[in-house]
Amino acid sequence: MKTIAYLGPPGTFSHEAAVTWRRRLEPEREKEVEELLACPELPGVVDAVKNHRAMAGILPVENSIEGAVNLTLDLLLEEMELQIIGEVILPINHCLLSQADDINAVREVWSHPQALAQCRRYLAAVLPWAKIKAVTSTAEAAGEALKRPDLAAIASSFAASLYRLPILAQDIQDYSGNKTRFWVVGREAPSLTGPYKTSLVVAAPANRPGTLYTILKDFAEAGINLTRIESRPTKKELGEYLFFIDCEGRCDEAPLNEVLAGLKSRTVLLRILGTYALG
């Protein structure tokens, strides 16, 4: 049972991340998509892994323009049985997919609200007459473009090849360098070679970012590089936060294991979310 669960429908960036992850594990089985499971919502991806319907699940964690995906952070905090077993970083290149003969024949553009926002200047310059409609995913928009030749979807080239839709224009996003990072969650980490990264959540006793300094000090003095820090509310009191930290190294090897042992004695909450190979 090697199913990978992702946020569907088929053709989403999460789907592409699932395919990318499987290719890393098993390069020779590139084309079999029947073992990928599309879930309608993120909690469903987590449930599929928990209930053993999938060996791994794909969760978007941050985008270089939009920032953190808070639901993913909140979900992982609640699920003690799961761990992060890998990461996938995807470039987000938006394309205009349509069966229209050319751009002038496009009357409507559909996509996910974030994709529409990321292509706003392009749409205003090239398709000022088009009716813009927000739908729940880029893949849903692609599915609709299959039915109506006057409609274009903003979606990935991955969606174009999956839905066999012509690409009228590519790289139409206003900001270059747009990337999304996904966590792969599961019950057991695959044996991939390093370098490694560790993700953890920590709450300081006084629950003030002032004490964050003493936590970061331990990492700095051990020479461990932090690659990301993200605060989330404890959901108990305004002004109380948890910190999601990504750092270099394995949680079971020095110097990180020593830093973590020291932190454990001084913090209210310390949870290792996983140690995994860099994406």
Add this chain to the structure above:
Amino acid sequence: MKTIAYLGPPGTFSHEAAVTWRRRLEPEREKEVEELLACPELPGVVDAVKNHRAMAGILPVENSIEGAVNLTLDLLLEEMELQIIGEVILPINHCLLSQADDINAVREVWSHPQALAQCRRYLAAVLPWAKIKAVTSTAEAAGEALKRPDLAAIASSFAASLYRLPILAQDIQDYSGNKTRFWVVGREAPSLTGPYKTSLVVAAPANRPGTLYTILKDFAEAGINLTRIESRPTKKELGEYLFFIDCEGRCDEAPLNEVLAGLKSRTVLLRILGTYALG
């Protein structure tokens, strides 16, 4: 011209925050609402202040359950002319508003998706038969409940008194202690007494949270308490972040002014968003 702009329609929590702010400035003029300006979107609130149609604007910045309001952080970063001149902290107590004779006569419950999510357990226990519908604001739902007695809105007691809607049940949120913090933005800070807080944005040269430690060190060594730290992407490259920091003290007084002077020479970006009286 003393207009205060807020995210409407009338009856939202932002509206209540605007009323709360005016009451702090001018306690005797409590009931005059004609100088409050409802804007349909957050960028409109910022524009109203920039274009001198309002002297102040109300922007939600964080909620104790949902976390940061990213759009507010991103908007403030772009608007160099505005500063934070105050803060308002509101308890968020959701109520069930309806003209129905009792709860059993309610067929539909409408509200903002976050309010619905925050009352999910209550709705499942008390109104399992009701059709749930998400709309763009709690106030829009209250307006609809005025028209249809089989419909209940989840909104504030403030909205109840504004729309003259009966309160069928109050404090129905699943988590207690739910609060939202708002920033008041304007061109000039009013003369309120302290204690004071300062909000700033900083980007470290290496653009790695590892260097965040050296920034926090300056604050810690000067004995300045940080009350909040929030990261946002630079929108240029995955893994590059800006940090929104709230700390105690005034930016023009020691020890904070000395820390800021030191930081200025070592950081790529340092912007003071404002010094204001605690809410």
